[in-house]
Amino acid sequence: MRRLLLATALITGSVTVFAATPAYAAPAAPVLSGLDTSVAGHVTGTVTGGADAQSAWVCWSGCHINTGLTGAGWIPLDPTTHSATFDLPTWGYTDGEVKTVVCATAPTTGSNCAAGDVSPSVSSATLTATDVVPTVTWPTDTTIGHNPDGTDQQASVTVSDSGGGTLLVDWTYSEPETGDNDLTTTVAHDGETQLNLADGVGHLRLFRCNAYNSDPCTHYDLDSAEMTVARQSQVLYFTAPAITAAADPSHAVVPTGKHGTFQASWHVTADGQPVAGSDGSASGTLADDGGAPIEVPGAGLPEAEGLRIEGTISVDDPDFGPSTSSFSGYLVVDREGPAIEGLTVTRPAIHPTAIDALASYRTTTVKVHDATQLDYNDKIAITNASGVQVRLLEPEIDSWTDEHAVWDGRNESGSVVPAGTYTVTSVDTHGNTSALSRTVTVSHASGVLKTFKKTVSVGGSKVDSFVGRCSTLKNPASRGWSGSRGYYANTRCKSTRTNDTVVLTLHGQQLPTAVKYGSFRVDTYGGASRGYRGSQAAISYHRASDGEAVNTRTLGGTLGTHTGASVSPSSLLRGRTVLWSVGTAKFNHYDIKNFTVVARYYAWS
Structure with missing residues (x-):
């Protein structure tokens, strides 16, 4: 048993904090006055500094537009009034603010104001910018296809505008729904601009933007009517889902952007050479989004690099007539799952309906290991006994060869899964699962809070003792209690050394x-x-990791029950055993009859 000190001296020192004295005094914050946005595209006003201010830097709305970029241009202040007027462009903004600082020096063009010479910044309240609405003429033909000679038809937009900034027109798809602005064109403020529109169904929108960059921009709600663009010649690209053992054939879609009926034919190539028996064809009616569905059989296709599908598709569109286009795209054949080296679960049985105090038993941590380097696109899949995937987890990266994910016993919608056994695998982006798998049992048993209380005698619970050469451990104590002990210091000599x-x-x-x-x-x-009325003792718990005494409490001289410190036993447990020590020193005489151990714990019902 380690010798445990019953008291600890706490020595505290003093700390002196030294306050720094500024080496300079920055100019006072400037004042903005006379702010006016009534003139379209402009904000004017006056900036005034203190007596030590010689120059100012002023900008509009987040400093995207200013009289000079930071450190590049400053406004000199009048040496008498220490003020200057300014005129800043506001094109592209619906509202914004003016921001300014002043400098105690007059830096040369292109130089920054020294840190010690610049004032705190001042911002105005939010101001509403004034704009002018352009006049725009959109294409009158809302179906744009091809000319009789086979050339593509074009479209143009005409604008009349007295404002500044940059005018932009964008072409936004509504079919197919790409979610992107597939064309953004700068247009003339006064005149006609030709637009090279992408095939599909969409509409045009006009914006006025910041002259320095494309953000922010004001949209005027001057949108064109919905337009359909379907030219005769185009190359269509598509990405087919990977062909796997579980998905054969691969269901692909050729996005034509048109309507009507179609006929398609294709073949598969590997490194530019046709794959024997890979020819295919399909025909039918285009879907509402203009897509032509085709199926590419996977049987006989090799798992090789550089697989492509190449073909032609003919569409008979009721608005534009017949047209033929080529299409191509990469094809992936992958029937092999992740080649991981290790797959473990920290807890093979979890209780997702356990009460909050048992939160750690609601989950299991899945750990994946590879001897080389993981494919970080792989996921962790949870499937039920019928093979149906209930959850796909995104792992957290621990290192190049390790990652983990935590499963809480819930499905993708957040509901607790039924009780039963679930399989855990690593799965790649094509849905192939790893050869390694583990199982996790989900139980709906919930935890119950219980109390353990047991009174033990001193002698019955003792596992070790230490008695200094001047002291006595008496069995039983002087009061004669069965199983008790008397802790009597200095019964044999008068040394005051603790040991x-x-x-x-x-x-x-x-x-x-x-x-x-x-x-x-x-x-x-x-x-x-x-006879030893003032005597005291002490009780300590013992940390499992190193045996150190912790949570020490003094036991007073009054005869009775002395309540111990209530702690979490996690750091004390050696398996399921806890240790504590009790004792005294230096002429104290103390009698102890028994101990009562009280523990609160959770068990499954």
Whole structure:
């Protein structure tokens, strides 16, 4: 048993904090006045600094537009009034603010104001910018296809505008729904601009933007009518889902952007050479989004690099007539799952409906290991006994060869899955699963909070003792209690050295099997021995990792039950056993009859 000190001296020192004295005084914050946005595209006003201000830097709305970029241009202030007027462009903004600082020096063009010479910044309240609405003429033909000679038809937009900034027109698809602005064109402020529109169904929108970049921009709600663009010649690209053992054939879609009926034919190539028996064809009616569905059989296709599908598709569109286009795209044949080296679960049985105190038993952590380097596009799949995937988890990266994911017993919608056994695998982007798998049992049993309380005698719970050369451990104590002990310091000599006078015992108790331990304490029944009224003792718990005494409490001289410190036993547990020690020193005489161990813990119902 380690010798444990019953008292610890705490020595505290003083700390002196030195306050720094500024080496300079920055100019006072400037004042903005006379702010006016009534003139379209402009904000004007006056900036005034203190007596030490010689120059100012002023900008509009986040400093995207200013009289000079930071450190590049400053406004000189009048040496008498220390003020200057400014005129900043506001094109593209619906609202914004003016921001300014002043400088105690007059830096040369292109130079920054020194850090010690610049004032705090000042921002105005939000101001509403004034704009002018352009006049725009959109294409009158809302169906744009091809000319009789086979050339593509074009479209143009005409604008009349007295404002500044940059005018932009964008072409936004509504079919197919790409979610992107597939064309953005700068247009003339006064005149006609030709637009090279992408095939599909969409509409045009006009914006006025910042003259320096494309953000922010004002949209005027001057949208064109919905337009259909379907030219005769185009090359269509598509990405087919990977052909796997579980998905054969691959269902692909050729996005034509048209309507009507179609006929398609194709073949597969590997490194530019046709794959024997890979020819295919399809025909039918285009879907509402203009897509032509085709199926590419996977049987006989090799798992090789550079597989492509190449073909032609003819569409008979009721608005534009017949047209033929080529299409191509990469094809992936992948029937092999992730080649991981290790797959583990931290808890093979989880209880997702357990109460909050058992949160750690609601989940299991899945760990994936590879001897080389993981494919970080792989996921963790959870499937039920019928092979149906209930959850796909995105792993967290621990290192190049390790990652983990936590499963809480819930499906993709957040609902707790039924009780049963679930399979855990690693799955690649094509849906192939790893050869390694593990199982996790989901139970709906919930935790129950219980109390363990047991009174033990000093002698019955003792596992070790230490008695200094000047002291005595008496069995039983002077009060004669069965199983008690008397801790009598300095009965044999009068030395005051701690090791000579200390007398203590070490005790242990095994707690019940639990899912989780909540709290633990040891109450002590005892008091000062007769004739030693002022005597005291001390009780400590012992940390499992290094045996150190922790949570020490003094036991007063009054005879009775002395309540122990209530702690979480997690750091004290050696398996299910907890240890504590009790003792005294330096002329104290103390009698202890028994201990009462109280633990709160959770067990499954």
